[in-house]
Amino acid sequence: MTVASKKRLVVKGGTVVNPGSVAAADVLIVDGVVTEVGPGLDGDEVLDAAGCHVSSGFVDLHTHLREPGREEAETIETGSRAAAIGGYTAVVAMPNTDPAQDSVMVVEFVREQGRRAGLVDVHPAGCITVGRAGAALAPYAALAGAGVRLFTDDGNGVQDPLLMRRALEYARDLGVTLAQHCEVARLTEGAVMHEGSCCSNMGVPGWPSVAEELMLHRDIELVRLTGAPMHFLHLSTAGSVELVRRAKADGLPVTAEVAPHHLALDHDLLAGWDPVFKVNPPLRTREDIAALKAGIADGTIDAVATDHAPHAAHTKELPLDQAPPGMLGLETALGVLVTAVNPDPRRLCELMSWNPARIAGISDTHGRPVAPGEPANIAVWNAAEVWTVSRDALASRSTNTPYHGMELRGRNIHTIHNGRTVVKNGKALA
Amino acid sequence: MKHLLTTVGLDAAAIAGLLDVADHMSEINSRQVPKVPALRGRTVASVFFEDSTRTRLSFETAAKRLSADTMTFSVSTSSVNKGESLRDTIETLSAMGVDAFVVRHKSSGVPAAVTQWTDAAVINAGDGWHQHPTQALLDAFTITRSFGDGNSMSGRRVAIIGDIKHSRVARSNMDVFVKLGAEVTVVAPSTLLPPGGLPAGVLSAHGIDDVVGSCDVLYMLRMQRERMDSALVPELGEYSARFGLDAARAARLPAHALVMHPGPMNRGVEMLVDPSTLPGSRILAQVTNGVAVRMAVLFTILGGAATGLSQGDA
Numbered sequence: 001m002t003v004a005s006k007k008r009l010v011v012k013g014g015t016v017v018n019p020g021s022v023a024a025a026d027v028l029i030v031d032g033v034v035t036e037v038g039p040g041l042d043g044d045e046v047l048d049a050a051g052c053h054v055s056s057g058f059v060d061l062h063t064h065l066r067e068p069g070r071e072e073a074e075t076i077e078t079g080s081r082a083a084a085i086g087g088y089t090a091v092v093a094m095p096n097t098d099p100a101q102d103s104v105m106v107v108e109f110v111r112e113q114g115r116r117a118g119l120v121d122v123h124p125a126g127c128i129t130v131g132r133a134g135a136a137l138a139p140y141a142a143l144a145g146a147g148v149r150l151f152t153d154d155g156n157g158v159q160d161p162l163l164m165r166r167a168l169e170y171a172r173d174l175g176v177t178l179a180q181h182c183e184v185a186r187l188t189e190g191a192v193m194h195e196g197s198c199c200s201n202m203g204v205p206g207w208p209s210v211a212e213e214l215m216l217h218r219d220i221e222l223v224r225l226t227g228a229p230m231h232f233l234h235l236s237t238a239g240s241v242e243l244v245r246r247a248k249a250d251g252l253p254v255t256a257e258v259a260p261h262h263l264a265l266d267h268d269l270l271a272g273w274d275p276v277f278k279v280n281p282p283l284r285t286r287e288d289i290a291a292l293k294a295g296i297a298d299g300t301i302d303a304v305a306t307d308h309a310p311h312a313a314h315t316k317e318l319p320l321d322q323a324p325p326g327m328l329g330l331e332t333a334l335g336v337l338v339t340a341v342n343p344d345p346r347r348l349c350e351l352m353s354w355n356p357a358r359i360a361g362i363s364d365t366h367g368r369p370v371a372p373g374e375p376a377n378i379a380v381w382n383a384a385e386v387w388t389v390s391r392d393a394l395a396s397r398s399t400n401t402p403y404h405g406m407e408l409r410g411r412n413i414h415t416i417h418n419g420r421t422v423v424k425n426g427k428a429l430a
Numbered sequence: 431m432k433h434l435l436t437t438v439g440l441d442a443a444a445i446a447g448l449l450d451v452a453d454h455m456s457e458i459n460s461r462q463v464p465k466v467p468a469l470r471g472r473t474v475a476s477v478f479f480e481d482s483t484r485t486r487l488s489f490e491t492a493a494k495r496l497s498a499d500t501m502t503f504s505v506s507t508s509s510v511n512k513g514e515s516l517r518d519t520i521e522t523l524s525a526m527g528v529d530a531f532v533v534r535h536k537s538s539g540v541p542a543a544v545t546q547w548t549d550a551a552v553i554n555a556g557d558g559w560h561q562h563p564t565q566a567l568l569d570a571f572t573i574t575r576s577f578g579d580g581n582s583m584s585g586r587r588v589a590i591i592g593d594i595k596h597s598r599v600a601r602s603n604m605d606v607f608v609k610l611g612a613e614v615t616v617v618a619p620s621t622l623l624p625p626g627g628l629p630a631g632v633l634s635a636h637g638i639d640d641v642v643g644s645c646d647v648l649y650m651l652r653m654q655r656e657r658m659d660s661a662l663v664p665e666l667g668e669y670s671a672r673f674g675l676d677a678a679r680a681a682r683l684p685a686h687a688l689v690m691h692p693g694p695m696n697r698g699v700e701m702l703v704d705p706s707t708l709p710g711s712r713i714l715a716q717v718t719n720g721v722a723v724r725m726a727v728l729f730t731i732l733g734g735a736a737t738g739l740s741q742g743d744a
Contacts, residue, residue, distance in 0.1 A: 195625050195626060196625075196626045197626040197627055198626065199625075199626055200624030200625060200626030200627060201438075201601075201624075201626070201629070202538055202539065202560055203538045203557075203558055203559030203560035203561070203596075203598060203601055204538045204539070204558065204559065204560070206625055206626065208625070272542075273538075273539035273542045273543055314515060314517075317515060317516070317517050317543075318515075318516070319516065319535065319537030319538075319539060319540050319543065320537065320538065320539045320543075321537045321538065321539075321558070322537060
């Protein structure tokens with residue numbers, strides 16, 4: 001008997017969440033594959049799932065891992081660990097690295113670093129334009145050949161409408177998806193926070209909702225023109241939800257994500273001047289939050305994606321207008337989603353795993369049913385557990401969580417990546 | 431009062447209290463030897479990350495008249511140019527023994543941020559577009575004392591003319607004037623109004639001619655030339671035509687009306703008449719009162735018991 005490879009891993013006593021059913025069952029995993037789902041299973045390694053849901057591992061469409069280039073804020077290893085603790089088995093690594101992920105060489109490096117860390121699958125996104133500069137198309141075919149399925153200049157919106165049209169037409173032939181960061185840059189120059197009463201009282205430049213909605217509207221019309229699929233990143237306004245709702249009603253191939261913080265936090269939090277609440281797009285109003293939740297409820301929003309954006313502490317000690325935007329998200333996303341929205345288990349899995357896996361183009365290995373023959377990428381999470389976030393207890397190399405000291409309901413307990421337990425009882429094993 | 435970061439936390443009674451103390455300080459400033467030992471042994475550091483000679487000198491004069499020791503940090507001669515962070519600057523100066531920081535910065539919110547890195551008191555001497563609380567206090571002092579209205583601006587019609595959106599003076603003054611009972615109207619093109627709306631109780635108009643005949647106070651703001659570059663107003667000439675104070679408009683002012691400006695003035699832009707020819711001008715009185723009001727603020731924050739105010743030279 002080949003002891004190591006034939007170890008029987010059992011997830012015991014949980015409720016298995018699948019598209020067709022939510023039912024109590026144990027899950028047996030052998031050699032990286034789910035081999036049996038049913039009652040009374042036993043094995044060599046047993047993970048206690050009492051009171052927990054057992055589902056396909058989460059997939060984050062929007063992770064900034066900072067490597068290469070900003071390793072003082074995060075590395076692929078520390079970000080992978082944070083992801084695994086959050087219940088993720090795959091992340092899409094945003095391409096605003098230094099150098100940017102616009103070449104096969106950089107993309108291969110990121111993927112390899114992910115493999116070396118061995119905690120989650122790291123899928124690098126490619127750039128839409130060379131160097132994310134908005135001027136020339138990145139080599140999509142070469143990058144697609146290296147396994148890239150999602151392309152974005154995230155952090156920058158593609159400003160030039162002609163370039164965006166060409167990008168969609170060219171990408172369509174290759175079967176890859178473009179993802180837009182919707183922001184008309186000219187309308188947000190110097191912007192610090194949502195343009196509204198709070199920014200006016202504080203005397204800081206505002207980020208008007210229309211800057212997001214104008215580009216979203218433009219790109220929806222370009223999708224209508226080209227027929228190419230498009231994914232919209234971190235939508236934050238009520239107007240954006242309505243635009244996507246109408247585009248979907250028209251049958252256009254668009255998908256949309258929201259970030260957990262846009263469901264839970266509003267712009268009034270900036271009144272204390274703490275740059276930890278500065279993020280792009282910015283925290284908006286309570287009306288926007290309500291509209292995003294309605295979009296989640298009616299299916300307009302396909303995915304919750306973290307926009308995990310680590311920043312070294314000294315950069316978040318700069319004045320509010322100079323501090324970089326972005327907040328941590330991987331370790332708190334589940335808790336924030338359950339606390340703020342409380343979706344039923346199946347809807348939660350759609351938002352966190354099944355839909356993002358499809359949008360990321362990795363639904364052959366992720367977002368699969370928990371069923372015999374399927375790859376064992378699994379999260380075991382407790383939607384009722386109440387815990388208090390501490391920035392000092394995070395796996396991320398940075399501490400810029402806006403939830404420090406906040407009580408959340410819902411926490412990932414165990415994570416199984418490729419059949420191997422990487423997180424047990426909330427602790428990373430490697 | 432531990433810090434003075436914004437006027438927003440001050441109610442009418444607190445403002446009145448500071449103005450009353452400023453009356454004492456005015457009296458001290460009128461003496462032959464305008465100096466009292468009230469803050470002897472206390473150290474006031476002016477930390478100016480943005481150039482401002484007049485505000486810095488006003489604070490330093492105020493501190494010296496109360497016998498405090500002063501130190502001056504200005505960004506042009508400091509380690510900030512060598513990349514030192516704001517936090518390190520404050521912690522370093524704090525370690526030398528500072529009782530109060532007077533902070534000016536081009537970024538809104540910096541004085542509030544500074545409070546987390548020091549136990550000393552922090553006084554906002556102007557932050558970005560946010561607040562300039564001592565300016566509002568000295569303006570309220572100037573207006574109420576000019577009219578002999580006690581500490582009330584009740585029923586007084588104050589028009590603030592100019593770039594409201596980018597003005598920390600306007601933000602502080604709107605807040606303080608409304609609290610003291612004034613009817614405040616801001617006069618600016620919509621491009622220079624805050625996009626999120628005005629504070630409760632503040633009205634707006636879009637030309638100086640709408641207010642000049644009926645105001646008790648005409649408060650002119652500095653129009654910065656760089657606003658032309660960002661498509662906020664078409665050109666300075668058009669701005670002057672709609673919002674500038676010229677001789678004809680000055681002649682329409684009610685006889686008792688005050689003309690004020692926080693300085694520095696842009697002659698030929700917002701100020702098309704020589705203000706020294708206007709009987710209602712309080713522009714130099716504002717500067718004089720600024721020292722008394724800043725003495726009142728320093729004394730209130732650092733003074734503890736009111737000792738030394740009635741004594742002569744230290």
